[in-house]
Amino acid sequence: MIFLTLVLSTFREAVAKKIFLGFFAISTLVILIFLFLINVESVEGMVDMMGAAGDEGIRKLVIGFEVAMIDISYLLIITFCLISVSSFIPSMLEKGNIDLLLSKPISRTNIILAKFTGGVMLVFFSLVYLIGFVWIILSSKSGFWHFPFLYTILWLTLSFAIIYSLIIFIGLVSQSTILSILVSFFLVFIVCPILYVREATIFSLVENNVVQFIINFFYYILPKPNDINKITTDIITGEEVNSYMPVFSSILFMLAVLSASVFYFKKKDY
Amino acid sequence: MSIITTKNLSKEYSSKSFSKEKILALNNFSFEVESGEIFGILGPNGAGKTTLIKILLGITHRTKGEVKIFDNEINTEAYKMKVGYLPENHKFPNYLNGEQVMEFYGKMSGMSSADVGKKTNDLLKLVDMEKWRKTKIKKYSKGMLQRLGLAQAMINDPELIFLDEPTDGVDPIGRKEIRDILENLKDRGKTIFLNSHLLSEVELICDRVAIMHKGSLVKSGRVDEITHISDNYIINCSDVSEVIMNRLMMNFKATILSINEFHFKTDNIDELNRLIDFMRQNNILIRGIQREKNTLENMFINLIGSQN
Numbered sequence A: 001m002i003f004l005t006l007v008l009s010t011f012r013e014a015v016a017k018k019i020f021l022g023f024f025a026i027s028t029l030v031i032l033i034f035l036f037l038i039n040v041e042s043v044e045g046m047v048d049m050m051g052a053a054g055d056e057g058i059r060k061l062v063i064g065f066e067v068a069m070i071d072i073s074y075l076l077i078i079t080f081c082l083i084s085v086s087s088f089i090p091s092m093l094e095k096g097n098i099d100l101l102l103s104k105p106i107s108r109t110n111i112i113l114a115k116f117t118g119g120v121m122l123v124f125f126s127l128v129y130l131i132g133f134v135w136i137i138l139s140s141k142s143g144f145w146h147f148p149f150l151y152t153i154l155w156l157t158l159s160f161a162i163i164y165s166l167i168i169f170i171g172l173v174s175q176s177t178i179l180s181i182l183v184s185f186f187l188v189f190i191v192c193p194i195l196y197v198r199e200a201t202i203f204s205l206v207e208n209n210v211v212q213f214i215i216n217f218f219y220y221i222l223p224k225p226n227d228i229n230k231i232t233t234d235i236i237t238g239e240e241v242n243s244y245m246p247v248f249s250s251i252l253f254m255l256a257v258l259s260a261s262v263f264y265f266k267k268k269d270y
Numbered sequence B: 001m002s003i004i005t006t007k008n009l010s011k012e013y014s015s016k017s018f019s020k021e022k023i024l025a026l027n028n029f030s031f032e033v034e035s036g037e038i039f040g041i042l043g044p045n046g047a048g049k050t051t052l053i054k055i056l057l058g059i060t061h062r063t064k065g066e067v068k069i070f071d072n073e074i075n076t077e078a079y080k081m082k083v084g085y086l087p088e089n090h091k092f093p094n095y096l097n098g099e100q101v102m103e104f105y106g107k108m109s110g111m112s113s114a115d116v117g118k119k120t121n122d123l124l125k126l127v128d129m130e131k132w133r134k135t136k137i138k139k140y141s142k143g144m145l146q147r148l149g150l151a152q153a154m155i156n157d158p159e160l161i162f163l164d165e166p167t168d169g170v171d172p173i174g175r176k177e178i179r180d181i182l183e184n185l186k187d188r189g190k191t192i193f194l195n196s197h198l199l200s201e202v203e204l205i206c207d208r209v210a211i212m213h214k215g216s217l218v219k220s221g222r223v224d225e226i227t228h229i230s231d232n233y234i235i236n237c238s239d240v241s242e243v244i245m246n247r248l249m250m251n252f253k254a255t256i257l258s259i260n261e262f263h264f265k266t267d268n269i270d271e272l273n274r275l276i277d278f279m280r281q282n283n284i285l286i287r288g289i290q291r292e293k294n295t296l297e298n299m300f301i302n303l304i305g306s307q308n
Helices: A002-016 A019-037 A041-052 A055-085 A088-092 A098-102 A108-142 A147-174 A177-196 A198-205 A209-221 A225-237 A245-267 B049-056 B078-082 B098-108 B113-126 B142-154 B172-187 B199-205 B242-252 B269-281 B296-307
Strands: B002-014 B022-034 B038-042 B064-069 B083-086 B160-164 B191-195 B208-213 B216-222 B229-237 B255-258 B261-265 B286-293
Touching: A002 A019, A002 A088, A002 A108, A002 B098, A019 A055, A019 A108, A055 A108, A055 A147, A055 A177, A055 A225, A088 A108, A088 A147, A088 A177, A098 A108, A108 A147, A108 A245, A147 A177, A147 A225, A147 A245, A177 A198, A177 A209, A177 A225, A198 A209, A209 A245, A225 A245, B002 B049, B002 B191, B022 B049, B022 B064, B022 B191, B022 B208, B022 B216, B038 B049, B038 B199, B049 B064, B049 B160, B049 B191, B078 B083, B083 B142, B098 B113, B098 B142, B113 B142, B142 B160, B142 B172, B172 B191, B172 B199, B199 B296, B208 B296, B216 B296, B229 B269, B242 B255, B242 B261, B242 B269, B269 B286
Parallel strands: B038 B191, B038 B208, B083 B160, B160 B191
Antiparallel strands: B002 B022, B002 B064, B208 B216, B229 B261, B229 B286, B255 B261
8 A cells, every 4th residue: 555655656656747648748849749650642552562462561650660669768767767767766765765665664675666656657558558549549550450560668667767777776876866867878878889799899899808708798688679579579570589688677777777776775764 | 761762873984985994873872762762963063963864764874882772773674664754854756746745755655546546635635735736846936846855755644754944935824833743643642753954942842852963973862851950040230330240249159140140050949049039138229130041052051163
């Protein structure tokens, strides 16, 4: 009951800070653009043309749209959600607020888990709206109801949860919203993409084994949102997934960072 | 029965991050708070009062020593179900209104929605905030926030209430109303742990006080014992001549403050009457004789002054 109250308060905070409204507005804009795109004559013509090629043609077209949608949603998640939720922990830690929270009969572990759950659920429901509507529009227009696309909601939520765990940790240690955003952006937009293409690009330029080992080391311990994105695309397109290692190692990263957050929060004096 | 017991409670802070230099916020602090009393904690800024409250509530961790609340070690969160707290400079989420603040903290204390609703109505009436219940708290004045904070601290009908500067920012009428609420709580058997800078207020409502200085307990006891009536008399009279002044000083060891006011110290009522006889024989008009009361404030200033 107390845990649920704290989870719901995260929602309430998101609504009050217009985070929910912002995501709803952006999602609605994306949906409307999508709706407009598939109704323009050239695209309609393409749908008719692919339809003439049979079910396989329609399938390919729908999946093509869906893959594009994953990339758009991924960008939305990173740019909007991470910025929005980065203030949750620093605002919770404000003097006068944290004192009251810690005086209530809830453990510090549960406070962290409730904040984590609240943020993840917020993004999950936002994605249900965005992906769900796109799926309905695409399916009703094409007549091809491609259910695996809905798994995107879970995969993107997982990607978010992994990065959010890091934001919680940075928020707890630094009590700074800006630093949480900067570090998460640096990780997601610079470090992770570089590590993702390390074999194709960096290793062809740097042949030193030690440097390669260090780069590989960071690849394996850090989260892998780009790999998860690729796995999601593979699942939707029906291609074979080479390895689920990036998912498991990213989940391990999330659990390790959350454990570190709980450990730090339990030891800290306020 | 003791509600709070601490034994040799100590707290050390690092002066800076990663520094080995330590600041002793609490130094072997031992005290007890009895059930049903209003207990005041006094001390200058930095004495360790808020640290003490935070340790008792599990907000800050102790370095060493024992703490028992409701006769149990404070290792779990269970005891907090029976505790209310109003922190100094509390900060409620400013997107909530008064009613929502009560609802949130009530539920965070483990109450059901129905109980929270009923209690909210009663408490907002009690602190005279009912008409502002739907107003966002970012529009509240400091005094209104304090009233709401007090109501919040009582939402779960706690047996023990910690109040850190509850009348901060509240006008004199509001302070009187808060005092009345605290008296009412005491009559209902609640234990109140009060930290206030307003010594006159503490003197008015507290049963017992503890005075802290630099993390240590300097003095504790019943307020009426600490603020006992002294043996010093303040005498106001008509103007006295220099000769009379000298005789007052020589024969009665009086301390002359002005030509019409002096202090006379005695624990013997016959001595006082002898002084009065002397003054009357010398045609001095006695305007007033008042036995000096050692206020909490005087005692506090003297005590802390002597410690520095």
